[in-house]
Structures are given as structure tokens and as C-alpha cells.
Amino acid sequence: PVSLPSAVGQCGNQVGCRFWDLALREHAAVNKKGIYDEALSSFFRNVDTRSGGDGPDIYKGKIRSLKARALLIDMEEGVVNEILQGPLRDVFDSTQLITDVSGSGNNWAVGHKLYGSQYGENIVEKLRKTAEHCDCLQSFFIIHSMGGGTGSGLGTFVLNLLEDEFPEVYRFVTAVYPSGEDDVITSPYNSVLAMKELNEHADCVLPIENESLFDIVNKIHQMVNSGKLGSTVKQNSLVTSSAGSAKTVQEKPFDAMNNIVANLLLNLTSSARFEGSLNMDLNEISMNLVPFPRLHYLVSSLTPLYTLADVNVPSRRLDQMFSDAFSRDHQLIRADPKHSLYLACALLVRGNVQVSDLRRNIERLKPSLHFVSWNQEGWKTGLCSIPPVGHSHSLLALANNTCVKPTFVELRDRFMKLYKKKAHLHHYLHVDGMEQSCFSEAIASLSDLIEEYNELDATKGGPRTDPSRLKIAV
């Protein structure tokens, strides 16, 4: 089944660029014969470009020219242009791009209302065209930051479009949330306005925080340079690395962090692309991890962060991988799931791991985790045979846990700090279609969400009384 990523805004496109690069690397490692197969078709079309430009799709046989199934949207040209001039230029063509020059000025209203109405039709048309090339479109991925103007505003506009035009296709959003020290003053406004859209129109959101990514990068840096490990680390196994991909020199400071997010998406879709003894498709993730429509924010953690060049992997190492997935060091957002309430948890394992390894580790870790009373065995698992590049196995954990609440509460507080003083509001209200009610509705939506988490938290540790069963007349 096909997944269609759309990158919106600067952050989204930088992550997107890393994603396509690493996706190609992953498929090259697996697909030795150069045959265009089902796995590749999840993300790439196979096109014969000898006839110039955009040739017809080739569904079988040798790989000719791979084109990413993607949409790249930015209201500034810088990032997209760089992609088109870089080693990935042949993977995209002009029909997949929507750009402008002036940017959104870190203003959600500009992104959502102004550019939304301006480019809406264009975007729909290009989406339809891209979707037409897909044999079976299962999900959309939107990648954007929350704190800016384009990713946040136009990105959530696109989210709305997707729901209207393709109501049956799942919408996953990878959203990068701003930190407290974000240098964009209006990022709380942008984030909260975007949150309302995510609450109402996304099927699943994977919130990411730059600080967590940064911490992971640092941790790896320390490990690699400390000399403590005693063996060399496999370069291409680093979750932050671009080694082996088209981009051989890491130029930008964000590349390492963006690689982490790219790896997240690759692992998330691995079981849908590659075979395994217990497949986990994206629609299954949505089905199992979202017990109530608005509670769809998932904490993600990735392990391992690197693999040593040693070939001998004792099975203790395997269990360590599971423990690490539940360690805060491996999470892509700062939160404390162990001291909050799990609504559901998914474990997507790749590589040479069998069901007994899964079960052993679930049994081992369960006692230290709090699950909501109606989902005490709330585990969803997947086994994909193909490991990521450089690893013999890996694990992606997705948790629907009330630990995201503090992140949202903090966001609300930062928003209120500005809103009470009406700081910078005029920049937003100037934009056609933008009214004060947009703000009040957005903050209400966020408050309602926080309240839903509160209600669940209140059940934690309480007495467990199972509801009485139906009585049947004998």
C-alpha cells in the first residue's frame, strides 16, 4: 500500500529531504537485483524518462528511474531549490512542487488563510495527480513544524484538504513542536492554532521536539567520541547518520536531527513495505492506538541509536533494545510515560526477532508500566523481517500515553502569556479570513483535549471494578 508524504515549510522539507535520501538508501540495501517491487512502490514510482520528462509508470521489471511519491510545499524557495539542485534532484519533478517566494513570516494566518486560499486549488490538483499514480493509496504523511507560518498554517490547511478530497485515506502528521526557548516569539500562537486542526482532522500525530532530537545527537556524539565503547561504531547504523546515502557530506547542523525523524518514518512504514511474520500496516496503527478520536498523539521512541561493528550479538543485547525503547533517552519528545497512564502501546520490531522475544520482553516490562483499566493488555505488535541499514534488529515504540499532557499544558501557558496581553495579535487579525474567534476556538480545543487527558489520569491507580457481565436467562 502506498504512503504519500507531503512536506510543508522549511522544517518539513528539510526532514523530507533526509527521508527520501534514507529511503533510497534502505531500498538499495534490500533490493539487490534492481527490480521494481511492491516494497519500492510504497514510496516511489518507476518511470521511463528516456522519452523525456514525465514518462508513463512502469509497474514491473527493472528499475529505470525512481520518482518519489511526494509533494513539496514551501512559501519560500530556499530549501526546495536546494533539494532540486542536490543529489536528489532526479527523484522529484516540477509537478510535485508548490512554492512561492516571500514566506509566511512565521504567521499561521498567512500560511493557512492567505496561502491556503491562494494555492488551495493548485495543491488539490497536484495531490490528485500524484494520487492517480498510486495503485492503492493508504495514507498521507504530512511533515511540518508547528511554530512557524508555512508548515504550521499551510500544512494544516493541506490537512483539511486531504480530509475533504480523500476522506478514506489515513492522515498521519509528523509535527515538530517548538521548545520553550524558541526564538520565534509567536510560535505559541502558531502551534495552538495548528493544534486545533490536528485535533479535528488528523488520524494520528507523532509530536517531535527539537530538544529531544538534540539530546539524542549529543548522546551519540559523546558515545562515539568517548572511546568507552571499545569497538568502532558502524557509521551507517547511526540513527543520525547520512552515511551511504546520496548526501555524503553532512553540511547542516539539523541534518543529524532530521535523520532521526526520517528513520522514524522509515521504521513506521517498514512492516507495510517489507515482509514479516506479523505484519503491521499503517491503518492498523491508527486502529489500535486511537481509542477515542481526539486522543491520537503518540510518543515515539527509537532504538538502537547505533550498532557496534561487532558481529556477535548476545541475546541480552536484544532485551536491552526493548528496555531502551522505554527509556526517556530514546524518545523523540520529552515526556514521562512511565509515570503516566498508557492507553495503548505499539511495538514495531525489525530484523531477526521472533514472537518469543517479543513476549518475553512484554512480560518483563509490563509490571513497571501503568495501563488504563480497560486496556490492561493494550499491546499491538509487529514483526518485520528486514532490519534497517546497519542493524540486525531495531524497535520503534509508539505510545498513546497521558504523558503528552504537560507538553500541551505548557503550550497553552505560553499561548496565554501572549494572548492576555494581545501581543502581536494584529499581525494575525490583519489577514483576510482571520478573526478573534479563531484564537478562542483554538485555545478551547486545546483545553478540551487537556481535559480529556485529565479525566483519564484521574482513573490511574484507582480501584479496579470490572463492569458486571450480561446475565442470560438459562
Next chain:
Amino acid sequence: MSIVTVQLGQCGNQIGHEVFNAICSDVRGTHGLCSKKENESYHDACKERFFCEEGAEVPVARAVLVDMEPKVISQTLSMAARSGYWKYGDGSHFCQKQGSGNNWANGYSVHGPRHKEAIMNLVQKEVEKCDRLGGFFTIMSMAGGTGSGLGAFVTQCLRDAFPTSFLLNHVIWPYGTGEVIVQNYNSVLTLSHLYQSSDALLVHENDVIHKICAQLMHIKQISFRDVNQVLAHQLGSVFQPAYRAAGGSHYSRNPLGDLMEKLVPHPEFKMLGLRNIPQMPENSLAYSTFSWPGLIKHLRQMLIANAKMEEGIDWQVRPPPRGSSIPSSHSTNKPLHFNTSIANLVVLRGKDVHSADLGSFQDPSLYTSWLNPQDAFNVWKTPRAFNKYEKSASLVSNSQFLLKPLDNVVGKAWNMFASKAYIHQYTKFGIEEEDFLDSFTALEQVLSSYTSL
């Protein structure tokens, strides 16, 4: 008579493949411990039952493969072909790209009606290849979306299209913890629907087979493949050709019919459990000897004490003394130590099978009073050994075996339903709260019936 197998979803297809593998490998083996003539007779009976030889180089399994995503079927087809000993028919599979998302409603209400024609056409094709149709054997998991939801729909279609054919559903119960979060919902919906269309549900529990792999087969890193192979062995031990009557001269031609007739006297009681002993790693077989009295004694105690495998049998459990009234337990919370049976079938295969004495299984205190003990118990004895086991004994039982597991599943599902968690995912595809309630009611009825045995 031939059996048409319908493999549904990832689980159904993975298991189906192992079943045909096991059957084929058994037939090919020289370990039959019987005369060449006997072997050939077995071979022919097996072929007629499970394979078609329409001029192909290798026998073609009488099977229809259905899945809503392509990867598993693709793998299954190629693995079978690679074996060199058998394969699936070229046009015998149907798949889509989407999957069912572990959503029973999606499998049942969307995929079912949408693909009914295509799937039933494949079934019809397979049926037409049979000289005589002995019935359908469907394999599915009840935890996911396709096997469970689409499987329930297809079962209904099979019943409608072939009202007089035997229909046996092989249902896999997922691990208690963590395969699919909504597995209990899917299970409740599946079981309640199957109960209406199917003749009998033959159940295998992943947890049980897993334990067998760990404790009896001594497998360290147990994979689904390992689990499925043990399962396939157990199924093969029942469905490979067998003599129905003592001193029979030809193999029974109607295995499904025979099974149903013996084991399912009443439509309210359709849950069948399966036990097979001995089970051990292949390389231990050569060093082990078995006696029929020993095997039969163990199997009987496994029945009485509801033991899932040969290790850890509770020998303290005894049938109630004759003539005493058995206090019927109204609450399923009380542990039911003694497993009451409605009917049992024992299938013995191997050396000196005719010397085996099964009088202990005819003890009336094992059974409810509805049937004469002679009718409640049946045995099939076949001298031809199965799958390298010098002696092999299987028990198919319509008893309280599955009472506790069913109660667990219903209980967990009900607990989740009370909070309304995940219900929106089902109503999205047309399964409403009332549908859930109907299913719960139906299963509480089944539980009540089995409890009051």
C-alpha cells in the same frame, strides 16, 4: 471426497501453507511402518482429499487463498512452489492492497460484500475440480481484521452457497497479551457470527502451542513458523486418512462429515478443542519409545483435567463418582476442575494400533447424559504411522475445554466495551453498538450452555 481449504488473512495463509507442507511431507516419508500397499492406499486417499493432479508436475493443493494485502500470499505461493513437492494453483488466490487494518467491521462490512463475487468464484472453481465435495475447511485468526471479519463474511457465503456441505472453521486464538489491542472485540464479533453459519469451530490457542514449543519441543527462539508447524502437525494427525471403523478396509472418504456427526450433536455446542501427543523435537524421536496404554492414560487425564499439553497434567482431578449429582456451577468464577464432555473422538496412528484399549474413554462419568457412552465416544485407528511418530494419539473434544478461554475473551472485551474505547473505529464501517451487544449476548449464551453441562 475432497476438502476445499480456504486460507484467510495472514494467519490463515501462513498456517495453511504449513498444513499442506506437513501433509505432503508425511505422505512422502518412508516411515509409515506399514506395507507398501498400505502406504499407497494412504497416499491415494490423501491426494484425493487435499490435492488435485490435473496434469501438473506436482500436486496442486485444493485451496483458495484470500488476503486483503499482497505480501503474505506472495510469500506463501513462492514458498510452496520452492518446495518442489506441491504447490498452490496459479489462479487460486485473491488479494487486495489495503489490508483490513485489524478492523473486523472493515473486513466484514466493506471487504466482504465488495469482493464476495471474486472470492466465491474462486471457491466455485475449486469445488468443480472435486469429484465429490467433502466440505470446507477455513483457517483464520480471530484477532485481526481480514481472517476474522472477512472470514466471518466468507463463512456465511459458503453456508449460503453450499447449504448442505460440511463447514469446519479452524480458528486461531491470539496470545492473551499483545498481538492486537482490539483482538477481543474482533474475537467476540467473529465467534458470534461463525456460530451462526459454521458447523463447528476447531480452536487452537497461540499461548498453548507456544508452551508446547518451549517446553516440549525445546525451541529457544520461538517464531510464528515454529508455532504454525506444531499446529499443522496436530491438524494433520486428525485429518490425514484414517480408518473409521475397526478392521476397516478402506480409508474413510468423509472426514469432515464423520467428525461433525460424532462430535456436534447439538447446534448450541460447536466448540472443539484439539490435543495431540506425544510432541517432541524430531531428533529425540529415535530415542523414545511409547506405549499405547501410556499414551491413552495421559490423553484421558488431559481430557479430564483440561490439560493443554502432556507436561504438568493434574492427576488429582477425577471424574465424579457414578450416580452422584454434579453440582452445576452457576458462576464461571468457580474453578471447574473436572472437564465434562459432550462427545470425544480419539485418532490413533501407528504401530500395533489395534492393540490399543480405549475402554477408559467410554466411562460414562466423563460425559453428559444426553448421548449413550457408545455414541459419545468414537475412535479411529490407523496402522500407518504419521509424520515420523511411531505412535501418535489425538483427541478432538467437544467439552468444557474452551470455557475458560472463551470467558476470558468475553470478559476482556466487555470491560473495554463498557468504556466505549475504540467503538468509533467500528461504527465508521457500519458495526454499531447494538451489533456488539448482540454478539455479547450470543456468546454469554454459549458460555452458559457449556457451564451447565
